Amino acid sequence: MRKQLTDHQVEVFRERLLRAAEKLFAMHGVAGVSMRQIAQALGYSQTAAYRYFANKDEILVAMRAAALDRFCGHLEAAFDPARDARKNARAVGQAFLDFALKHPDTYRLIFFTENLEEAIAPQFSATMTRFRATMTTYVQALVDAGHIEGDVKTLAEAFFSAAHGIVMMHMSGLLRTVRERDALHLASMRLIASGAGMSGVPEGNLKKPVRIAANGRTVSRKT
Numbered sequence: 001m002r003k004q005l006t007d008h009q010v011e012v013f014r015e016r017l018l019r020a021a022e023k024l025f026a027m028h029g030v031a032g033v034s035m036r037q038i039a040q041a042l043g044y045s046q047t048a049a050y051r052y053f054a055n056k057d058e059i060l061v062a063m064r065a066a067a068l069d070r071f072c073g074h075l076e077a078a079f080d081p082a083r084d085a086r087k088n089a090r091a092v093g094q095a096f097l098d099f100a101l102k103h104p105d106t107y108r109l110i111f112f113t114e115n116l117e118e119a120i121a122p123q124f125s126a127t128m129t130r131f132r133a134t135m136t137t138y139v140q141a142l143v144d145a146g147h148i149e150g151d152v153k154t155l156a157e158a159f160f161s162a163a164h165g166i167v168m169m170h171m172s173g174l175l176r177t178v179r180e181r182d183a184l185h186l187a188s189m190r191l192i193a194s195g196a197g198m199s200g201v202p203e204g205n206l207k208k209p210v211r212i213a214a215n216g217r218t219v220s221r222k223t
Contacts, residue, residue, distance in 0.1 A: 015066075016042060017049065017053070021033070022105070030056075035050065063109065065127045068110050068131055071107070071131075078095035079091065097163070097167065108171075135157075135159075136152050142198075149197045155196055162188040163185060163188075
């Protein structure tokens with residue numbers, strides 16, 4: 001009779017399996033990896049893998065959720081509630097870039113596979129809630145401190161879109177060095193912050209600061 005595993009043992013094995021699968025997917029792509037290969041990487045039979053996951057798609061979803069949690073944890077560690085909101089914004093932005101540089105395969109797994117929201121949310125709603133909070137917390141702090149004005153969600157998406165696009169350019173070789181990447185990131189963040197009314201931005205300063213509304217339109221800000 002097969003020995004019943006404890007919840008802790010199940011969780012430990014699932015974590016080992018997900019890490020093994022992540023490495024295989026990074027080397028061979030999702031389509032190039034089978035359940036048998038994942039199990040063999042751990043020294044188990046294919047049957048053993050099916051005890052923990054129904055199929056490869058289920059592994060992929062769990063893997064992306066776990067990777068997204070690690071990404072969120074990295075950004076959260078850069079945020080200090082006791083620190084000036086602008087310093088926090090810079091720290092979170094740098095943490096975003098550093099994670100992508102140090103863990104490119106994990107970053108690709110999270111964001112370069114289709115339907116992140118649709119895939120993860122049904123089974124891992126807490127992970128998606130955490131991700132949204134991570135993307136907006138530092139922006140909310142900037143708004144609360146009066147550094148910028150606008151819809152927090154829209155501003156957060158603008159900052160994220162710019163950072164993600166820059167990471168993709170760096171990964172594809174369009175930005176050849178980390179210095180080029182960081183310089184473009186800084187300029188882009190300053191332009192968005194300036195557009196949201198931040199004063200004291202040395203580059204990309206607008207003649208008439210504007211407020212970014214929830215619908216994405218710009219609204220003149222009174223001075």
